[in-house]
Amino acid sequence: MTEKEAHITIRDLTMAYGDFILMRDLTFTINQGDIFIVMGGSGCGKSTLMTILIGLKAPAKGKVFYGEVDFWGADQETRDRIIRRAGVMYQSGALWSSMTLAENIALPLETYTNLSPGQIREVVKLKLALVGMAGFEEFYPSEISGGMQKRAGIARAMALDPEILFFDEPSAGLDPVSARRLDDLILELRESLGTTMVVVTHELASIFAIGNNSVFLDVSIRTMTATGNPNQLLAETRDPNLLQFLTRGEKR
Amino acid sequence: MAARGEITMEQTAADTLKVVLSGHWKLGGELPGADKVLQMLERGPGVRHVVFDTRELTHWDTGLLTFLLNVQAFCTQQQIRLNRDGLPPGARRLLELASAVPEKKDARHTEGRVSFLTYLGNQTVDFFRSAGEMLEFLGDTVIAALQLIRGKAQYRRSDLGLIIQAVGVQALPIVSLICFLVGLILAFIGAIQLKLFGAQIYVADLVGIAMVRLMAAIMTGIVMAGRTGGAFAAQLGTMQVNQEIDALRTSGISPMEFLVLPRMLALALMMPLLCLYANVMGILGGMVVGVWMLDIGFIQYYNETVAAVGLWNLGIGLFSGLVFGVIVALAGCMRGMQCGRSASAVGDAATSAVVTAIVGIIVSTAVITILCNFLGI
Known part of the structure; x- marks a missing residue:
């Protein structure tokens, strides 16, 4: 897999709720195999950007390309097909509460593959083990803690070995060790399977540890002000808002 | 490949x-x-x-x-x-x-088969526990009501207004439809029998007494149980899931006063009014059949109804309505407050609220009827 192949291209994107414009003129590229960080202060539209990328909300203006395909210009069927190759981890896990964790992870597998029940069980076991939750198959989401729900949500997102994984605030609410293991997992999946990762977060430790590309959404001027490797941005930026963000407000 | x-x-x-x-x-x-x-x-x-x-x-x-x-x-x-x-x-x-985190072995659920006796025992214990919870909730409600009477209850008047609107005015169309049709059906069934004796005019008595004394209250109660009781349970249940009720408690606001009381008050106020309205609709339904099918004059039907339906009947009907309103509100709020913390628990709470309310309505109708019989009303 060549490193610099564009996976998702965003061009002149404007996000809005009715008349209220959240962000305008977003143009950036997420490359194949990137760990791409979407960062910005609270309420800047990070999560909204993700809902646009995963096909839940149409942009007010602009285009999103998956490879060569115009995502929002295509019909629903094409969009569904593209999104089937993506995995999404929602902010609070969004596990289906009437199913056990095993059933949660098995559902996409049962729907989209023709694996035998035995194989599905093994895959479920592996995915849970990968997020450090081996042995929790028979639990219901309401019986485990918030952090565990989150990790189980990641296991479900990974179920189909997607080409691209979206994470909404993955390490918020996790203890430091689990958060670190999660970072390792994200890095490892990218290394070994070449999965593209889009991570919406404002956890600085994670941003610098895993991100090799990023976009910064500046809430004060309602557009993006920088894109690139976060470590490099920290070293080179002159933008006070971005610097303040990347240093927890210590430099400006 | x-x-x-x-x-x-x-x-x-x-x-x-x-x-x-x-x-x-x-x-x-x-x-x-x-x-x-x-x-x-x-x-x-x-x-x-x-x-x-x-x-x-x-x-x-x-x-x-x-x-x-x-x-x-x-x-x-x-x-x-x-x-x-x-x-x-x-x-x-x-x-x-x-393999970095070892598999959790002791966490696995026991999935053994439960013997019938164990099952029976568990069910019995559950039954008594839920009866206890019901009594506790009732007690809490009474305390909250006393606070209200002393003028110390914390709730927002605007909430009360909104709930009254939701359970009162907005329920009118469905109550109209149901009660009009029930009046119509009663008249039809009565007419078939009474025609045999040439006593069609008593259709007015039948429909009037049945609607005013009993049917209007029961039908309105059941409609409200499905419409409002379920909504209350789902609303409070979702608040439970989102920890909103915990947030009320930690802010020093009693959820019983803030959430349950206005709902109860709204239904207790609106149900008798809805019943009154339902009476009119039911009698209207009967009248349609009487006037168009049985050739009873409009005035004649009206006079017969007025003569047949006494004030006691109306009183009993409205009292039943009040009781049903309290039951529906209690059932809805109780199931909502007892709700677990998942989406399926909210569904269970709504179902259980409707079932509890309907059972309560039927049982209390029986009690009221027997009481009235003893008192000779």
Whole structure:
């Protein structure tokens, strides 16, 4: 897999709720195999950007390309097909509460593959083990803690070995060790399977540890002000808002 | 596509098994199970080491990892050393990650069959516990009501107004429809019998008394149980799921006063009014049948109804309405407050609220009827 192949291209994107414009003129590229960080202060539209990328909300203006395909210009069927190759981890896990964790992870597998029940069980076991939750198959989401729900949500997102994984605030609410293991997992999946990762977060430790590309959404001027490797941005930026963000407000 | 994974095994030394993996190890393709290796390890005389050779492996994903996880679990159990060096680096690291946190064994749910006696016992205990909870909730409500009478209850007047609107005005269309039709049906059924005696005019008595004394209240109560009781339960249940009720408690606001009281008050105020309205609609329904089908004059039907329906009947009907309103509100709020913390629990709460309310309505109708009989009303 060549490193610099564009996976998702965003061009002149404007996000809005009715008349209220959240962000305008977003143009950036997420490359194949990137760990791409979407960062910005609270309420800047990070999560909204993700809902646009995963096909839940149409942009007010602009285009999103998956490879060569115009995502929002295509019909629903094409969009569904593209999104089937993506995995999404929602902010609070969004596990289906009437199913056990095993059933949660098995559902996409049962729907989209023709694996035998035995194989599905093994895959479920592996995915849970990968997020450090081996042995929790028979639990219901309401019986485990918030952090565990989150990790189980990641296991479900990974179920189909997607080409691209979206994470909404993955390490918020996790203890430091689990958060670190999660970072390792994200890095490892990218290394070994070449999965593209889009991570919406404002956890600085994670941003610098895993991100090799990023976009910064500046809430004060309602557009993006920088894109690139976060470590490099920290070293080179002159933008006070971005610097303040990347240093927890210590430099400006 | 030759999407096949292959396994060959050879014993390179007396205690070492070399597993050669080759081809395309992707999920969904044809993959050999781990059983072959496990059998070999079981039969193999004293294999203490397992090594891998994956130079011929072209593609892999989860399919390979589940296989390795199986082999690894078996090896750990049999105290066989598993050498991961021959694996692709990515697979090796993912495998390490997967085994970084040991499997939680004691956490597994017991899935034994419960004997009938145990089941019966559990159900009985549950029944008494839920009866106790019901009494407790009733007690809390009474306390909240007393606070209200003393003028100390904390709730927002605007909330009360909104709830009154939702359970009162907005319920009018469905109550109109249902009660009009019930009046119509009663008249039809009565007419068939009464026509035999040429006593059609008594259809007015039948419909009037039945609607005013009983049917209007019951039908309105059941409509409200489905419409409002379920809504209350779902609303409070969702608040429970979102910890909003906890937030009220920690802010020093009693959820009983803030959430339950206005709902109860709204239904207790609106139900008698709705009943009154339902009476009119029911009688209207009967009148339609009387005037158009049985050729009873409009004035005649009206006079007959006025003569038949006494004030006591109306009083009993409105009192029933009040009782049903309190029951629907109680059932809805109680199930909502007892709700668990998941989406399916909210569904259960709504269902249970409607069932509880309807059972309550029917039982209390029976009690009121028997009481009236004793008192000779």
